[in-house]
Amino acid sequence: MGRKARWAFWLGAALLACAAAQSAHAQFSGTLSGVTDYRYRGVTFSDRRPAAQAGLTYDDSSGLYAGVFGSTVRLDPPGRSNSRFQTIAYGGYAMRLASGVSLEAGGDYSAFAGSSDLNYAEFFVGASTENLNARLYLSPRYFGTTSTGTYGEVNATQPLVDSLRLHLHVGFLRYRYDYPPQYGLSPTKNVFDARIGLRADIDRFQLEIAWVGVNNHSAAYFITGRNTPNGIVAALTFSF
Amino acid sequence: MSWRRLFFVFALSALGLAARGETSVAADTPPATSREVLVMLRLPPLHFRPDAGYVGGYATQAGSAGRQRIAEDLAARFKLRIVDNWPMPVLGVVCFVMEAPDDLPLQPLIERMSLDARIESVQAVNLFRTLAHDDPLYRLQPTATLWHLDELHRVATGKNVRVAAIDSGVELDHPDLRGRIALSRNFVDGREAVAELHGTAVAGIIGARADNSVGIVGVAPDAQLMALRACWQNPVGEGAAVCSSFTLAKALQFAIDNGAKVINLSLGGPRDRLVERLVAVAVSRGSVIVAAADPRIAQGGFPASLPDVLAVAADDVHDAPEAIYLAPGRDIPTTLPGRRWGLVGGSSYAAAQIAGLVALLIDLAPDQSPQQLRETLSTSDRAQASTRPRSIVDACAAVARTVGACACGCRFARGDVATPVH
Numbered sequence: 001m002g003r004k005a006r007w008a009f010w011l012g013a014a015l016l017a018c019a020a021a022q023s024a025h026a027q028f029s030g031t032l033s034g035v036t037d038y039r040y041r042g043v044t045f046s047d048r049r050p051a052a053q054a055g056l057t058y059d060d061s062s063g064l065y066a067g068v069f070g071s072t073v074r075l076d077p078p079g080r081s082n083s084r085f086q087t088i089a090y091g092g093y094a095m096r097l098a099s100g101v102s103l104e105a106g107g108d109y110s111a112f113a114g115s116s117d118l119n120y121a122e123f124f125v126g127a128s129t130e131n132l133n134a135r136l137y138l139s140p141r142y143f144g145t146t147s148t149g150t151y152g153e154v155n156a157t158q159p160l161v162d163s164l165r166l167h168l169h170v171g172f173l174r175y176r177y178d179y180p181p182q183y184g185l186s187p188t189k190n191v192f193d194a195r196i197g198l199r200a201d202i203d204r205f206q207l208e209i210a211w212v213g214v215n216n217h218s219a220a221y222f223i224t225g226r227n228t229p230n231g232i233v234a235a236l237t238f239s240f
Numbered sequence: 241m242s243w244r245r246l247f248f249v250f251a252l253s254a255l256g257l258a259a260r261g262e263t264s265v266a267a268d269t270p271p272a273t274s275r276e277v278l279v280m281l282r283l284p285p286l287h288f289r290p291d292a293g294y295v296g297g298y299a300t301q302a303g304s305a306g307r308q309r310i311a312e313d314l315a316a317r318f319k320l321r322i323v324d325n326w327p328m329p330v331l332g333v334v335c336f337v338m339e340a341p342d343d344l345p346l347q348p349l350i351e352r353m354s355l356d357a358r359i360e361s362v363q364a365v366n367l368f369r370t371l372a373h374d375d376p377l378y379r380l381q382p383t384a385t386l387w388h389l390d391e392l393h394r395v396a397t398g399k400n401v402r403v404a405a406i407d408s409g410v411e412l413d414h415p416d417l418r419g420r421i422a423l424s425r426n427f428v429d430g431r432e433a434v435a436e437l438h439g440t441a442v443a444g445i446i447g448a449r450a451d452n453s454v455g456i457v458g459v460a461p462d463a464q465l466m467a468l469r470a471c472w473q474n475p476v477g478e479g480a481a482v483c484s485s486f487t488l489a490k491a492l493q494f495a496i497d498n499g500a501k502v503i504n505l506s507l508g509g510p511r512d513r514l515v516e517r518l519v520a521v522a523v524s525r526g527s528v529i530v531a532a533a534d535p536r537i538a539q540g541g542f543p544a545s546l547p548d549v550l551a552v553a554a555d556d557v558h559d560a561p562e563a564i565y566l567a568p569g570r571d572i573p574t575t576l577p578g579r580r581w582g583l584v585g586g587s588s589y590a591a592a593q594i595a596g597l598v599a600l601l602i603d604l605a606p607d608q609s610p611q612q613l614r615e616t617l618s619t620s621d622r623a624q625a626s627t628r629p630r631s632i633v634d635a636c637a638a639v640a641r642t643v644g645a646c647a648c649g650c651r652f653a654r655g656d657v658a659t660p661v662h
Contacts, residue, residue, distance in 0.1 A: 033291065065287055108288070
């Protein structure tokens with residue numbers, strides 16, 4: 001499985017590019033990013049080290065969309081193989097109401113190179129406006145656990161001056177993972193995460209600096225093999 | 241210094257640059273004639289994408305780079321230059337302004353572009369003009385008849401009703417307007433505050449401060465005024481202003497997004513598909529559009545002729561179609577740039593008064609539909625119906641009809657009537 005996630009990413013990207021080229025009505029877009037610390041729902045997935053990321057999205061004129069995202073990771077789940085690459089394949093349908101609110105429903109699948117035990121699928125529904133969005137995700141086997149994971153998030157953006165924006169994210173995750181007794185960790189149930197940051201859009205580059213916090217620092221120990229302290233992160237993204 | 245520290249230093253510096261606006265592009269004031277076309281590309285609904293982080297919004301969504309790339313391909317293919325762009329999510333499009341070279345005929349170009357499947361729609365940039373008298377001496381003529389504002393204001397002042405004046409720039413610190421403009425935006429160029437005659441006069445008529453011992457009283461002195469600069473003062477012809485399809489569309493999009501209940505368009509020009517689509521969206525969301533009618537054109541010209549728009553002309557216009565409402569349009573005292581006051585006249589200012597009156601009616605009955613408002617504004621005095629054109633608006637009667645009680649000395653206490661003029 002070591003290279004399968006990488007192959008899945010590049011195969012997905014190639015398919016998306018072909019699909020976009022076939023349809024003049026469609027649009028595809030992508031990003032290349034460097035981040036000082038890859039935080040996934042508040043938890044460091046890169047051991048607080050830099051990570052490289054890329055994403056490609058295809059938007060069909062019908063409202064259907066699909067995409068693939070890849071990131072380097074440093075996951076050392078206890079008792080399982082390490083993973084150094086994550087791929088997320090996603091797709092769904094979005095529609096804009098007369099009121100201007102966009103509604104969507106879709107699904108995504110996360111695959112981890114070298115540690116397929118962590119692979120999981122989830123489904124989501126969401127609503128978005130220009131400066132506010134909310135989504136609810138449901139996963140039958142969250143990161144390979146036997147527990148159903150439910151994650152809700154609300155994101156708000158406030159333009160400050162010109163190309164500078166303030167953004168705020170709050171998320172709530174509910175699932176259960178019973179650590180083996182030797183770790184001495186209590187079962188994970190409810191986890192809150194938050195992120196507040198500034199983002200500047202400069203031509204095709206986006207620069208973000210943010211504070212990220214999570215209320216349970218050992219919540220994802222069974223995924224990452226380490227605790228997550230709160231901290232400052234930065235990201236530089238090129239969009240194309 | 242570690243690489244991480246260097247990165248953060250760089251990040252903070254870049255954020256500072258962005259905050260100072262050094263990366264923003266401030267377009268110059270558009271010329272009086274246009275070689276530009278508006279190219280609309282589809283704007284997909286907002287949706288999940290893990291590479292976009294937690295920041296949403298159309299202006300910053302990662303897909304905007306993809307649309308920019310398509311626009312650049314189109315510009316190269318049709319030999320155009322990209323001037324500007326603006327997301328218009330209420331229409332599901334992003335609008336690119338592209339300039340054609342002088343030797344390229346616009347109409348054949350638009351026809352060729354419309355065949356490109358990547359383009360949602362394409363049109364020329366039309367120019368609109370404010371509908372006011374240009375003659376400086378016109379402002380010295382005798383004062384026109386005004387409505388009984390002091391009596392109307394005992395029952396309504398337009399409190400908390402959002403009125404968008406899409407016009408030229410407004411003098412925000414005019415003594416009669418200071419603190420009255422809840423929100424102002426410039427959709428023409430990058431300047432912060434531009435004081436121009438037409439916009440300042442229209443804003444004063446709609447919502448100048450009352451009981452401040454200076455100047456005039458606006459028709460709706462407690463309305464929340466949104467001063468949206470989409471027109472620029474024409475250096476030739478005092479007070480006249482010019483607007484373009486693109487600047488109007490940006491202002492309309494903003495007014496819709498920000499919940500304007502009344503949108504005043506004291507301007508007219510050729511029929512314009514983009515503006516027409518935005519007006520339709522605004523009406524569908526419950527906004528009342530008031531537009532100045534050009535009496536020289538059948539049905540008042542565009543956008544006054546649109547079916548859901550309240551078309552208003554000055555009451556000294558003869559033989560106006562019944563669909564056009566008439567309001568005082570001569571010698572109206574109002575605010576002028578330079579902290580002055582003066583007299584103005586024309587359909588522009590007649591429309592501004594109706595916009596203010598509509599704000600009063602919405603203040604009295606917030607749930608009225610645009611159609612109900614239209615009926616309310618119809619002449620409501622049967623006794624006078626035989627002696628005056630039916631479309632002359634009687635503010636007292638409209639207020640009386642809305643509240644179903646006394647207004648202006650109970651002259652129209654019953655508030656009965658009237659056949660809608662549309």
